Amino acid sequence: MRILITLLTMLASAIAAVLSSSGIASAADPPCAPTKSDTVWTWPLQESGRAGPAILRAFQPPRHRWDAGHRGIDLAGYARAPVLAAGAGVVLYAGRLIDRGVVVIGHGVIRTSYEPVEAGLTVGTSVSVGERIGTLDPGHCASSPCLHWGLLTGHGHGATYFDPLLLLGCGQVRLEPVEAAPQSR
Ligand SMILES: [Zn+2]
Numbered sequence: 774m775r776i777l778i779t780l781l782t783m784l785a786s787a788i789a790a791v792l793s794s795s796g797i798a799s800a801a802d803p804p805c806a807p808t809k810s811d812t813v814w815t816w817p818l819q820e821s822g823r824a825g826p827a828i829l830r831a832f833q834p835p836r837h838r839w840d841a842g843h844r845g846i847d848l849a850g851y852a853r854a855p856v857l858a859a860g861a862g863v864v865l866y867a868g869r870l871i872d873r874g875v876v877v878i879g880h881g882v883i884r885t886s887y888e889p890v891e892a893g894l895t896v897g898t899s900v901s902v903g904e905r906i907g908t909l910d911p912g913h914c915a916s917s918p919c920l921h922w923g924l925l926t927g928h929g930h931g932a933t934y935f936d937p938l939l940l941l942g943c944g945q946v947r948l949e950p951v952e953a954a955p956q957s958r
Pocket residue numbers: 830843845846847913920921922
């Protein structure tokens with residue numbers, strides 16, 4: 774339950790940030806220009822400006838867990854581009870997953886994922902926000918190199934995905950996790 778509360782607190786602050794900054798924000802309406810002055814979260818690819826890298830494909834959560842969807846966002850990059858930790862945390866996974874390189878960083882109750890990435894760190898390594906965690910491989914987007922950036926909590930069938938733009942004060946809010954919350958005792 775504490776985990777859920779922590780997550781809801783995070784989402785509430787993200788929503789508040791959106792409401793207090795630009796009124797209405799949408800991942801379908803880039804650029805997402807973070808207004809935060811802190812450096813808790815950052816784009817996982819080096820940006821040329823505050824707007825960050827172009828979003829080639831937005832977050833499209835499936836209606837049901839088993840449906841197709843897009844459980845993250847695709848950011849435009851270039852081959853071998855440095856991939857950066859979006860926030861401080863610990864490397865939970867760094868290696869091949871089927872046909873691609875994947876890095877997962879734990880930030881307390883939430884995790885961020887990055888792919889396809891050739892990992893430059895090993896599991897258990899602590900990273901700071903903006904620290905280089907690997908290099909971008911091609912293959913996720915058909916037209917040009919891109920980074921699939923994910924935000925999730927939970928594990929396996931209990932995993933719930935969120936729009937990572939929430940971390941930057943933008944993005945789509947999804948309410949299903951509240952509905953799926955276990956009873957408090
Ligand atoms: Zn993707």
